[in-house]
Amino acid sequence: MSDARIAIHGGAGVIDPESFGDDREARYRRALEDIVVSGWNLLRSGASALDAAEHAVRLLEECEYFNAGRGCVLNADGVAEMDAAVMDGAGRRCGAVAAVQLTRNPVCLARRVMEASEHVLLAGPNADRFGAEHDVEQVSRDFFVTEDRRQQLASAAAAGRVSLDHDEKYGTVGAVARDREGHLAAATSTGGMTNKVPGRVGDSPLIGAGTWADDATCAVSGTGHGEFFIRSMLGYDVHCRMAYRGSSLEEASRDALESVARMGGSGGLIAVDREGHIALPFNSPGMYRAWIGADGSPHVAIYRDDDLDT
Numbered sequence: 094m095s096d097a098r099i100a101i102h103g104g105a106g107v108i109d110p111e112s113f114g115d116d117r118e119a120r121y122r123r124a125l126e127d128i129v130v131s132g133w134n135l136l137r138s139g140a141s142a143l144d145a146a147e148h149a150v151r152l153l154e155e156c157e158y159f160n161a162g163r164g165c166v167l168n169a170d171g172v173a174e175m176d177a178a179v180m181d182g183a184g185r186r187c188g189a190v191a192a193v194q195l196t197r198n199p200v201c202l203a204r205r206v207m208e209a210s211e212h213v214l215l216a217g218p219n220a221d222r223f224g225a226e227h228d229v230e231q232v233s234r235d236f237f238v239t240e241d242r243r244q245q246l247a248s249a250a251a252a253g254r255v256s257l258d259h260d261e262k263y264g265t266v267g268a269v270a271r272d273r274e275g276h277l278a279a280a281t282s283t284g285g286m287t288n289k290v291p292g293r294v295g296d297s298p299l300i301g302a303g304t305w306a307d308d309a310t311c312a313v314s315g316t317g318h319g320e321f322f323i324r325s326m327l328g329y330d331v332h333c334r335m336a337y338r339g340s341s342l343e344e345a346s347r348d349a350l351e352s353v354a355r356m357g358g359s360g361g362l363i364a365v366d367r368e369g370h371i372a373l374p375f376n377s378p379g380m381y382r383a384w385i386g387a388d389g390s391p392h393v394a395i396y397r398d399d400d401l402d403t
């Protein structure tokens with residue numbers, strides 16, 4: 094048993110078990126479990142919630158199954174254009190980057206923006222440049238592109254649609270954590286939507302929309318159709334429901350997501366509060382997720398009827 098808590102997601106959306114074939118589902122589950130355990134071990138060793146959330150998201154970026162970092166979806170030009178944010182619940186410190194193309198781990202660049210600049214959000218080529226100037230690893234554009242994603246873009250372009258991921262699932266990654274001191278943090282990273290208009294920015298790097306943390310209430314990371322999450326300020330909405338209305342984390346998360354659904358948006362979120370409760374609601378048929386709560390054991394789930402005992 095411990096005060097540490099961590100939850101991660103690898104995207105929400107329509108997930109057809111049939112489409113997994115061979116051992117793909119098992120590989121996704123194993124990756125989620127390894128990453129949540131790695132974040133948890135960091136927290137147990139005394140690391141801050143911010144370090145653990147950034148660490149987990151960096152590992153998710155490095156794993157090409159998920160839509161962030163290498164293996165992320167491609168824009169209409171066939172280029173990976175990525176968004177990321179981190180937020181520290183202690184003092185609401187935060188950093189974010191949008192539409193970066195050369196930074197290997199956008200979440201680490203978001204952290205550098207928070208710590209090495211006076212700003213919250215840097216965008217485009219100058220955000221990558223800031224990374225190069227601050228020792229954040231830069232790579233070529235080709236580094237991010239996988240054959241799967243090239244094919245996915247070709248079929249989306251042929252059908253003239255903008256889609257969120259391979260199996261019509263949303264594919265952002267994120268982490269929320271509570272450390273032994275009771276501090277909260279959130280981190281989110283994404284390639285956004287396949288065939289998106291170059292320059293499009295989603296909810297993930299927008300503080301209060303796809304990413305939020307305040308020690309007084311909760312840490313939140315969202316995944317879903319970003320435009321709806323921006324219009325409903327999902328993360329801040331969860332916070333407000335707890336702060337002003339006295340809602341529990343579970344009620345606030347569920348109600349905030351319902352308000353996204355009322356506008357027509359689908360997706361999900363992961364959240365943790367200062368007492369260590371964890372909520373993982375989604376309104377899509379599934380959401381890749383894993384968490385370690387009060388029992389200290391890793392839980393991994395994809396579909397709605399997977400183990401939901403938090």
Ligand code: ASP
Binds near residue numbers: 297315319
């Ligand atoms: N929310 C992300 C975006 O719209 C996409 C996702 O969660 O898959 O950029």
